[in-house]
Structures are given as structure tokens and as C-alpha cells.
Amino acid sequence: MTSDLDCDLAIIGGGLSGGLIALAFAALRPEVRLLLIEQGDRPGGNHIWSFFDGDVAAADRWLVEPLIAHRWAQGHDVRFPGYERRLETPYNSATSVQLAVTLERQLGDRLLSGAQVQALAPDRVTLSDGRMIRAGAVIDARGAGDLSVLRCGWQKFVGHALRCDAPHGIDRPVIMDATVEQLDGYRFVYLLPWDARTVFVEDTYYSDTPDLDAPAIEPRIAAYAQAKGWRAEVIHREQGVLPVVHGGDFDLYWPKDDPVARAGVRAGLFQPMTGYSLPDAVRFALWLAGRPLDGLVGATRVHAKAHWQRGGYYRLLGKMLFGAAKPEQRWRIFARFYGLNPGLIQRFYAGRSTIADRIRILCGRPPVPIRDAMRTLWNPPA
Structure with a gap:
């Protein structure tokens, strides 16, 4: 007996990666009966995904365009002790709210929310309520896999959207304000001015551990706002921990005998140095929509x-x-990096550094002690 939920493609996880795959198939392969399965009440989670214009190819921009809530055509700033720079590359922020609205509108009953997955196989999904969904192909996009098999640092953050009682005076994003006290690794504050009186303030750390002490970080955000003279209420909160992968074994992270296809961070599809996944999520969704569903596990x-x-x-x-x-x-490493050519910086974030870029990043006066750098380089990453 065929269930109404049976499909050609079951996508597990309605976050950024799974959502973009569903939107790409809905637009380019409408004949494919897809089902996006999300454990939350709505897809998307609670996230802001930001990206530079150069991170997404112009031909691919249509896929992410409906998710963009804010765009700053005038570029962005960075701030370090004794050094500030204004870069002209436009900047964009997509939000989980926009993703949820877009998915609900485009997918309709092909979106199954509030569904807990109990088991996966290449041709079926078993839900915790006992329902079984037969599928021509299954792809797992449920966030990170087993990161313990990789060597990671961590980019972790707590963000507050503040509604100020007067204009805050920030006219463009500040990607890194590293003039703050350095704690728990490399610390910087990230600012997104949503409108004249609303600013998103994120306190971010490149840390050795994934432990996120939000109760300790929240007063630092309040102190930063106070130092800027902002009197404000918090209207939105989010937090997260992203892996900064610097070693490990891909075959342990995604074992060869795993029978289910993967996508997104679960597949290791993110920029290792930043943890950012949006550019790869866009590229992967469009690549996947352009190939047959047969042999999905091996191909992915x-x-x-x-x-x-x-x-x-x-x-x-x-x-x-x-x-x-x-x-x-x-912070000195990032300060030196942000003194380089804007095109190099843009290609770096997109994960598309040229050979010349790579040489330029590593040459010149080192921002760390040469002995420590050589000791690190002597043992190349896996």
C-alpha cells in the first residue's frame, strides 16, 4: 500500500542545506516528488547566515535571493587595535525566518514539520511515531556529524538584536571589531545595522573549546552597547558553535559503509577556516538538482x-x-589578513583562493613567532 508521504527524494533536516536542496528541486525539477522532513515546528531554526556578494556566483544568486532580509550595497568595515579599514564588497544577511516562509510557500504539503526521525535507510525513513516513508533516495542534512573524529578549533558566538531608543549611528556592517578585550581566544564583536535604530550585536570567539557560556557573554554585549551610548532592549537572541577544522580523517567523519547520502555540514561541506556553509550549500543544492537520483550515496x-x-x-x-x-x-593574524588585497579577501571567504592568494597569505612578516609557526607547519594537516 502506498502512503501519501512516499516520495522520490526525502530530505532530512530543514536547515540551510536541506532547505536550499528542496528549493532547488522545486524550481528546477518539479517532476521529482520531494519531501522535506524537519523535526522543529518550522524549518530554518534560529539563524542568520551572512555572505559577501562574491561568495555566491551571479548565476546562482536566484536560489538564495528570497532568503535575504538585509543587504548593504555600501560594503563593510573591520576594526583592530591601531587599524581600521573600509571594504567596498557588498554584504548580505539571510535569516531563518525568511527561509521558513519561503519553504512553506514553495513546498506546501511537501514540507513535513514536527517529525522526529527514528531511523534512516537509502530507500526509507522511519519516524518516531511509527510511520514509514518510502523514498527513491534519501539525503541526510541534519547538521554536523561526529566532529570528535576531526581536529577542531571553534568559532562560537552569542548574538542580540538591540532596538535602540535613538539612532545607533552604524551605517554598514562591522565584520570584526577586535578592539574589545581579548578573552577565550580571538574575540571580536560583529555588528549588523538592520535599520537606523536596530542593530544586531554578536560577541564571537575563535576558541580552543566548544563550551559556550552564554550567561557570561550576555553582559559583555550589554557593556559593549553601553560603551557605544546605546540604550536598548533585546528583541532577538541567537547563539551557536561552528567547527574550525584543522585536521582529521574524512573517512572517519563519513565512513565508506554509511549507506545514506549526506549534505551540508554533515557532509563536511563548509569552509574549514571559518565554518561558514552558505556558499557551499548553494553550490551543492544546484549540483544535486542537476544530476540523477540514482547512485546518490556514492556521488555525494x-x-x-x-x-x-x-x-x-x-x-x-x-x-x-x-x-x-x-x-x-x-587577532594579529586577522589584522594582517585584512590588510591584503580586497579580491584576495573575497576569494578566501568563498573558499576559492588562487595559488597566488595562498602564497601571499603566508608570505611577509609573520604575525606569530616564527619558531611556533614552523613547528606547526612541520606537521601538515591530515
Whole structure:
């Protein structure tokens, strides 16, 4: 007996990666009967995903455009002790609210929310309520896999959207304000001005541990706002921990005998040095929509392993950051990086650094002690 939920493609996880896959198939492959399965009441979670214009190819921009809640065509700033710079690359922020609204509108009854998955197989999904969904193909996009098999630092953050009682005076995003006290590794504050009186303030740390002490960080956000002269109420909160991968074994992270296809962070599809996944999520969704669903497990694993191999340079940089730089001095690495060519910076965030870019990043006066850097480089990342 065929269930109404049976489908050609079951996508498990309605976050950024799973959501973009569903939107790409809905637009490009409407004949494919897809089902997006999300455990939450709504897809998307509670996130802001920001990206530079150069992170997403112009031909691919249509896929992410409906998710963009804010765009700053005038570029962005960075601030370090004794050094500030204004960069002209436009910046964008997509939100989980926009993702949820778009998915609900585009998918209709092809979105199954509030559904807990009990078991996965290449051709079926078993829900915790006992229902079984037969599928021509299944792809698992439920966030990170077993990160314990990788060597990671961590980018962790707590963000508050503040509604100020007067204009806050920030006219463009501040990607890094590292003039703050350096705690728990490299610390910076990230600012997104949503409108004249609303600003998103994120306190971010490149840390050795994934422990996130939100109750300790929230007063620092309040102190930062007070120092800026902002009297404000908190209207939105979010927090997160992203892996900064600097080593490990892909075959342990995604074992060859795993029978289910993967996507997103679960497949290792993110920029290793930053943990950002949106550019790869867009590329992967469109790649997947352009290929047959037969042999999905093997094809997605080959695709993800090739991405892992291309990321070796970024893992090396991560190893230098966490292995060669003293935590309180890590800001110097970023300050030096932000003194380089804007095109190089843009390609770095997109994960598309050229050979010349890679040489330029590593050459010149080192921002960390040369002995520590050489000790780190002597043992190349896996």
C-alpha cells in the first residue's frame, strides 16, 4: 500500500542545506516528488547566515535571493587595535525566518514539520511515531556529524538584536571589531545595522573549546552597547558553535559503509577556516538538482571528499591559528589578513583562493613567532 508521504527524494533536516536542496528541486525539477522532513515546528531554526556578494556566483544568486532580509550595497568595515579599514564588497544577511516562509510557500504539503526521525535507510525513513516513508533516495542534512573524529578549533558566538531608543549611528556592517578585550581566544564583536535604530550585536570567539557560556557573554554585549551610548532592549537572541577544522580523517567523519547520502555540514561541506556553509550549500543544492537520483550515496560522498581535499590549505591556516598563535595574540593574524588585497579577501571567504592568494597569505612578516609557526607547519594537516 502506498502512503501519501512516499516520495522520490526525502530530505532530512530543514536547515540551510536541506532547505536550499528542496528549493532547488522545486524550481528546477518539479517532476521529482520531494519531501522535506524537519523535526522543529518550522524549518530554518534560529539563524542568520551572512555572505559577501562574491561568495555566491551571479548565476546562482536566484536560489538564495528570497532568503535575504538585509543587504548593504555600501560594503563593510573591520576594526583592530591601531587599524581600521573600509571594504567596498557588498554584504548580505539571510535569516531563518525568511527561509521558513519561503519553504512553506514553495513546498506546501511537501514540507513535513514536527517529525522526529527514528531511523534512516537509502530507500526509507522511519519516524518516531511509527510511520514509514518510502523514498527513491534519501539525503541526510541534519547538521554536523561526529566532529570528535576531526581536529577542531571553534568559532562560537552569542548574538542580540538591540532596538535602540535613538539612532545607533552604524551605517554598514562591522565584520570584526577586535578592539574589545581579548578573552577565550580571538574575540571580536560583529555588528549588523538592520535599520537606523536596530542593530544586531554578536560577541564571537575563535576558541580552543566548544563550551559556550552564554550567561557570561550576555553582559559583555550589554557593556559593549553601553560603551557605544546605546540604550536598548533585546528583541532577538541567537547563539551557536561552528567547527574550525584543522585536521582529521574524512573517512572517519563519513565512513565508506554509511549507506545514506549526506549534505551540508554533515557532509563536511563548509569552509574549514571559518565554518561558514552558505556558499557551499548553494553550490551543492544546484549540483544535486542537476544530476540523477540514482547512485546518490556514492556521488555525494565523492563530491564531499573532493571538497575536503580542496580544503587542505584552509585546514593548514587553521592549524597555524590554533597551534602557533597564543590565544590573546590571534587577532594579529586577522589584522594582517585584512590588510591584503580586497579580491584576495573575497576569494578566501568563498573558499576559492588562487595559488597566488595562498602564497601571499603566508608570505611577509609573520604575525606569530616564527619558531611556533614552523613547528606547526612541520606537521601538515591530515
